[in-house]
Amino acid sequence: MVKVTIIGATGQVGSYAAHAISQIPHVKEVSLFGRDGNQLYLEGLSRDLRDSFAARGTNTRISWSCDEKDLRGSEIIILASGAPRKPDQNRLDLAVDNARIVAGYAEKIGRNASETLLFVVSNPVDVMTGVALRYSNLPPHRVFGLGTHLDSMRLKSCIAEFFNVHVSEVHTRIIGEHGDSMVPLWSATTIGGIQINNLPAFSHIPKDEMMERVKTSGSLIIRNKGSTVYGPGDAIATIIRTIVEDEHRILTVSAFIQKEVHDIGSVCIGVPARITRGGAFPVPIKLSDDELEAFRLSTEQIREITHLVFEQLESEEILSV
Numbered sequence: 001m002v003k004v005t006i007i008g009a010t011g012q013v014g015s016y017a018a019h020a021i022s023q024i025p026h027v028k029e030v031s032l033f034g035r036d037g038n039q040l041y042l043e044g045l046s047r048d049l050r051d052s053f054a055a056r057g058t059n060t061r062i063s064w065s066c067d068e069k070d071l072r073g074s075e076i077i078i079l080a081s082g083a084p085r086k087p088d089q090n091r092l093d094l095a096v097d098n099a100r101i102v103a104g105y106a107e108k109i110g111r112n113a114s115e116t117l118l119f120v121v122s123n124p125v126d127v128m129t130g131v132a133l134r135y136s137n138l139p140p141h142r143v144f145g146l147g148t149h150l151d152s153m154r155l156k157s158c159i160a161e162f163f164n165v166h167v168s169e170v171h172t173r174i175i176g177e178h179g180d181s182m183v184p185l186w187s188a189t190t191i192g193g194i195q196i197n198n199l200p201a202f203s204h205i206p207k208d209e210m211m212e213r214v215k216t217s218g219s220l221i222i223r224n225k226g227s228t229v230y231g232p233g234d235a236i237a238t239i240i241r242t243i244v245e246d247e248h249r250i251l252t253v254s255a256f257i258q259k260e261v262h263d264i265g266s267v268c269i270g271v272p273a274r275i276t277r278g279g280a281f282p283v284p285i286k287l288s289d290d291e292l293e294a295f296r297l298s299t300e301q302i303r304e305i306t307h308l309v310f311e312q313l314e315s316e317e318i319l320s321v
């Protein structure tokens with residue numbers, strides 16, 4: 001039975017994720033963690049969720065805290081604190097400000113919950129996963145982020161709609177940055193187990209339009225309704241269920257790669273990884289020449305920004321939490 005802590009639980013994504021995760025059978029306790037000053041909100045949120053659990057007949061325990069010592073005993077910690085982007089912003093614009101928040105919490109996690117898995121949601125998620133890895137001092141397989149899992153689900157939904165098939169018949173994957181340089185792996189896309197290139201209708205599929213829709217989904221939702229909530233919340237819950245049930249599913253998360261994708265390494269980026277109770281283990285893959293070139297560009301960009309963020313944090317003495 002597992003205790004899952006959500007840091008940033010007062011936010012849109014954190015609070016919906018708490019609701020979604022409470023439905024996973026082996027989750028015994030969901031702990032809502034927030035910064036000092038948010039106690040009343042956390043008490044209100046925990047009461048509201050408790051009512052929801054009672055109405056649904058779920059036996060999950062709910063607790064809340066602003067004290068870093070209460071991070072102890074968490075098998076999984078979800079880090080969803082930080083500013084969301086505004087409609088006219090790119091996720092990368094959030095890098096330095098959110099890195100201060102993520103680094104501060106990562107240090108607290110390293111001090112109090114050194115046995116945990118740390119799952120990062122804050123944006124830009126690939127850079128924030130790198131920051132969380134560095135400042136928590138946890139081993140690489142125990143720190144990973146939502147990466148391009150949500151983008152992969154968005155593409156899956158577009159393909160299912162185009163072919164008029166159930167979403168569960170579509171397997172596809174987007175790797176690289178959770179952002180503009182993401183890379184769709186059409187070579188790894190199947191419908192009903194059939195490689196998509198072998199379906200005559202594939203030649204008519206509007207691939208560029210689909211990718212444009214995937215890339216702009218987040219900004220469209222933010223512009224129209226303020227924030228993305230249900231997509232990320234349920235994507236988070238899928239990954240947490242995969243960990244808790246030790247399912248060994250291969251999902252596309254932001255993980256630290258060394259040499260699993262050709263010779264590219266030393267960066268946290270969206271790649272297929274086997275997800276278990278022990279963490280995320282990137283699966284060695286070979287890409288086509290075009291995919292490799294695009295993935296290389298994507299990783300170079302993220303590596304460069306991650307290093308700039310490290311330099312900035314190192315030049316500052318005090319982290320913000």
Ligand SMILES: NC(=O)c1ccc[n+]([C@@H]2O[C@H](COP(=O)([O-])OP(=O)(O)OC[C@H]3O[C@@H](n4cnc5c(N)ncnc54)[C@H](O)[C@@H]3O)[C@@H](O)[C@H]2O)c1
Pocket residue numbers: 007008009010011012013014034035080081082083084085094098101120121122123124125146147150178227228232320321
């Ligand atoms: N990776 C993904 O696919 C994905 C999806 C959705 C949201 N996100 C990211 O998750 C983060 C949260 O999004 P949201 O919509 O819940 O935002 P929100 O504004 O609703 O919530 C922000 C949360 O961060 C906390 N926070 C803000 N500033 C803080 C600070 N200085 N110190 C400590 N805590 C602070 C708030 O208290 C709150 O809990 C954003 O960075 C957003 O971009 C990522």
Ligand SMILES: O=C(O)C[C@H](O)C(=O)O
Pocket residue numbers: 084085091123150217218219222228231232
């Ligand atoms: O788009 C955003 O900024 C939020 C999130 O990363 C998303 O893709 O839904």
